[in-house]
Amino acid sequence: MTTMTEASVREFKMPDVGEGLTEAEILKWYVQPGDTVTDGQVVCEVETAKAAVELPIPYDGVVRSLHFPEGTTVDVGMAIIAVDVSGGAEPQAPAPVEKPAEPQPEEPKSVGSGRQPVLVGYGVAASSTKRRPRKGTQSPAQEPAAAAVQAELNGHGSAPAVQERPLAKPPVRKLAKDLGVDLTTVTPTGPDGIITRDDVHAAAAPAQAPAPVSAPEPVPAAAAPAPVVPYDTARETRVPVKGVRKATAAAMVGSAFTAPHVTEFVTVDVTRTLKLVEELKQDKDMQGLRVNPLLLIAKALLVAIRRNPEVNASWDEAAQEIVQKHYVNLGIAAATPRGLIVPNIKDAHAKTLPQLAQSLGELVATAREGKTSPAAMQGGTVTITNVGVFGVDTGTPILNPGESAILAIGAIRLQPWVHKGKVKPRQVTTLALSFDHRLVDGELGSKVLADVAAILEQPKRLITWA
Numbered sequence: 462m463t464t465m466t467e468a469s470v471r472e473f474k475m476p477d478v479g480e481g482l483t484e485a486e487i488l489k490w491y492v493q494p495g496d497t498v499t500d501g502q503v504v505c506e507v508e509t510a511k512a513a514v515e516l517p518i519p520y521d522g523v524v525r526s527l528h529f530p531e532g533t534t535v536d537v538g539m540a541i542i543a544v545d546v547s548g549g550a551e552p553q554a555p556a557p558v559e560k561p562a563e564p565q566p567e568e569p570k571s572v573g574s575g576r577q578p579v580l581v582g583y584g585v586a587a588s589s590t591k592r593r594p595r596k597g598t599q600s601p602a603q604e605p606a607a608a609a610v611q612a613e614l615n616g617h618g619s620a621p622a623v624q625e626r627p628l629a630k631p632p633v634r635k636l637a638k639d640l641g642v643d644l645t646t647v648t649p650t651g652p653d654g655i656i657t658r659d660d661v662h663a664a665a666a667p668a669q670a671p672a673p674v675s676a677p678e679p680v681p682a683a684a685a686p687a688p689v690v691p692y693d694t695a696r697e698t699r700v701p702v703k704g705v706r707k708a709t710a711a712a713m714v715g716s717a718f719t720a721p722h723v724t725e726f727v728t729v730d731v732t733r734t735l736k737l738v739e740e741l742k743q744d745k746d747m748q749g750l751r752v753n754p755l756l757l758i759a760k761a762l763l764v765a766i767r768r769n770p771e772v773n774a775s776w777d778e779a780a781q782e783i784v785q786k787h788y789v790n791l792g793i794a795a796a797t798p799r800g801l802i803v804p805n806i807k808d809a810h811a812k813t814l815p816q817l818a819q820s821l822g823e824l825v826a827t828a829r830e831g832k833t834s835p836a837a838m839q840g841g842t843v844t845i846t847n848v849g850v851f852g853v854d855t856g857t858p859i860l861n862p863g864e865s866a867i868l869a870i871g872a873i874r875l876q877p878w879v880h881k882g883k884v885k886p887r888q889v890t891t892l893a894l895s896f897d898h899r900l901v902d903g904e905l906g907s908k909v910l911a912d913v914a915a916i917l918e919q920p921k922r923l924i925t926w927a
Contacts, residue, residue, distance in 0.1 A: 469547035472540035478514045483631040485509045486534045496524045512835050522546040629656040640665040720897040724857040729914040732888040737920045751822035765912035774865050783900045792844035805841035855891040869893040
């Protein structure tokens with residue numbers, strides 16, 4: 462009977478699908494053991510801290526096993542699927558998904574079934590994934606046990622030992638670096654020789670002798686974890702914080718306690734802007750494009766930035782410099798079932814009104830398909846958040862990390878307004894501009910907000926100021 466050798470099995474590892482991401486959650490498998498796959502075929506969908514991404518397999522073969530079930534969070538660099546790439550070999554009985562072929566970095570996390578696509582928000586077309594660069598010729602994720610098996614299969618059962626890189630997750634490596642601990646000197650206690658955070662702390666503790674196995678009775682009793690307090694599942698629901706929501710929470714806390722926020726407000730008559738929206742919908746050059754108040758407000762903000770370019774900047778803490786941006790990547794905050802995302806329109810400053818409308822339309826279409834890519838949410842310079850769609854008058858938005866300003870749009874309502882000396886019903890809204898007071902002072906922030914308001918009140922300024 463023909464059998465399959467380990468040499469014919471290729472392990473596809475979790476790639477870095479975003480810049481610097483360390484883990485991703487497997488949302489859905491599109492293949493099962495025994496299925497035939499081809500180069501470029503999508504085999505699973507994963508969720509990172511930034512977006513949901515489909516992963517293609519880079520070679521042809523037959524799926525031998527899936528190392529992790531759906532709902533598991535896997536570190537970048539760990540093998541997730543084994544594929545037999547031998548030409549005529551028959552695949553052996555596949556290992557069940559519930560028993561991973563490789564050690565799992567953590568217990569599987571459950572996810573709710575029936576993910577819904579993005580219903581409200583914006584996004585851009587998905588970009589290709591990329592893998593994290595590896596240092597040296599040896600893969601960090603290769604395990605000593607696998608190397609030993611390969612040596613036996615190649616007839617080198619007594620092959621000389623190879624110095625392996627200590628096994629540890631990226632957060633543990635960072636902890637060791639911060640504490641000045643050499644991982645090669647740390648004794649691992651995790652499964653299959655993985656170094657844990659406790660191992661690093663133990664190695665860093667000065668003059669601390671290892672505790673004997675037969676420790677006094679009070680020690681284990683004191684170290685025992687507190688019992689988990691049950692809660693009423695009929696009256697409470699606990700939702701794990703992960704993925705986009707986890708990343709958003711960390712980013713917002715970092716932004717709120719790093720950049721000194723200042724928010725200014727202005728209430729403006731946008732009646733003429735709404736009339737222009739209706740006229741543009743009938744314009745032949747705008748046919749088939751998405752035309753709404755957000756389009757003109759976005760264009761007004763871009764004009765205001767061109768008149769006050771110093772507002773389009775970022776703060777470099779390490780170099781103690783203000784970085785002026787000569788381009789505008791316009792972010793659009795979007796509330797989705799997965800959490801808040803802020804994709805951006807690249808080089809929005811260089812787009813005409815029809816081009817800007819087309820880009821906004823593509824954002825909406827991509828977001829509704831749930832295919833917003835990590836690249837689409839990186840590199841933003843300023844952001845717009847439209848809280849008015851929820852019937853809210855305005856808010857004090859928190860800056861997107863790395864940006865200098867964010868404009869909040871309130872609900873547009875018919876209100877009494879003094880127009881040409883008389884009180885008349887007019888379409889009115891309130892705008893709020895938050896900015897980083899380290900690089901945007903009150904004068905600059907006020908000028909930007911006043912320019913946006915002036916354009917929305919008299920849209921013809923889009924022509925005279927452009």
